[in-house]
Amino acid sequence: MSNENKPKSNTGKMAPPQPNFKVDPNPGSRVKKMIAVVSGKGGVGKSSVTALSALWTARQGNSVAIMDADITGPSIPRMFGVGPYDLTANDTTIFPAHSITGIKVMSMNLLMEKEDQPVIWRSPVITGALKQFWTDVAWGDVDYMFVDMPPGTGDIPLTVFQALPVDGILIVTTPQDLVSMIVRKAVGMAKMMDVPILGIIENMSYVKCPHCGEEIHMFGHSHVDETAAAEGIPVVARIPIDPAMTAACDNGKIEYFDGDFMGGLKDVLPKI
Numbered sequence: 001m002s003n004e005n006k007p008k009s010n011t012g013k014m015a016p017p018q019p020n021f022k023v024d025p026n027p028g029s030r031v032k033k034m035i036a037v038v039s040g041k042g043g044v045g046k047s048s049v050t051a052l053s054a055l056w057t058a059r060q061g062n063s064v065a066i067m068d069a070d071i072t073g074p075s076i077p078r079m080f081g082v083g084p085y086d087l088t089a090n091d092t093t094i095f096p097a098h099s100i101t102g103i104k105v106m107s108m109n110l111l112m113e114k115e116d117q118p119v120i121w122r123s124p125v126i127t128g129a130l131k132q133f134w135t136d137v138a139w140g141d142v143d144y145m146f147v148d149m150p151p152g153t154g155d156i157p158l159t160v161f162q163a164l165p166v167d168g169i170l171i172v173t174t175p176q177d178l179v180s181m182i183v184r185k186a187v188g189m190a191k192m193m194d195v196p197i198l199g200i201i202e203n204m205s206y207v208k209c210p211h212c213g214e215e216i217h218m219f220g221h222s223h224v225d226e227t228a229a230a231e232g233i234p235v236v237a238r239i240p241i242d243p244a245m246t247a248a249c250d251n252g253k254i255e256y257f258d259g260d261f262m263g264g265l266k267d268v269l270p271k272i
């Protein structure tokens with residue numbers, strides 16, 4: 001690129017070149033597409049949506065993996081019923097756990113002796129461990145890797161975005177969230193990282209009456225449609241509050257859960 005074509009900052013000076021913080025994958029990994037699942041805060045169902053997205057995508061015949069990057073609140077192994085003994089390793093390489101249906105999983109919880117042991121680490125140590133999930137884990141052939149991101153837009157998610165080759169972002173919100181602010185923050189981060197936002201998933205959107213089937217919107221009118229339209233982002237799914245889903249997640253049986261909410265992914269996955 002000639003100097004005249006290089007982007008200029010608003011002071012008229014030449015913009016400094018953006019540093020490249022990407023880390024190289026393990027030589028045993030051939031991951032075609034990576035999708036980060038983000039949320040504004042914890043507890044909105046980000047991990048559940050990651051799990052349901054991975055399941056739907058695997059059911060379409062794809063090879064699928066989940067990197068659990070929510071280091072201090074890892075819940076993916078529990079949902080899939082995998083534990084430390086499902087990991088294998090040699091001197092230099094870790095091989096991910098495989099769920100019953102063949103979804104590959106790597107998580108900090110698979111490296112802890114006890115599931116409830118806290119990870120009390122400062123951010124540089126956490127981000128170092130996350131980079132190792134990419135450099136030291138041989139993921140094999142993967143069509144879609146879903147990354148369950150740490151909540152928010154802080155230091156750790158930022159480092160993950162800078163280090164990993166993320167192709168697209170899914171945002172998880174709930175009706176009681178300050179949805180427009182959360183989405184604007186995610187959009188700002190995505191722009192900085194130059195990664196497209198694929199869509200928004202509204203979790204805990206409604207409850208279905210078990211008697212008459214009526215959808216009850218417990219948190220009032222949802223603002224997800226207005227927000228999504230304002231940002232030009234599709235709403236990929238609306239997931240109801242479903243006690244069967246809580247039980248499936250908590251008992252390691254998410255792969256047996258038959259709720260089929262993620263069909264909207266068929267329109268967005270081909271975009272990356």
Ligand code: ADP
Binds near residue numbers: 047204250
């Ligand atoms: P996050 O990753 O955002 O912290 P989780 O996915 O771990 O949230 O969900 C928190 C809890 O809420 C879990 O026990 C999960 O089973 C439950 N949960 C999430 N979404 C739903 C839902 N739509 N219906 C019922 N329970 C849900």
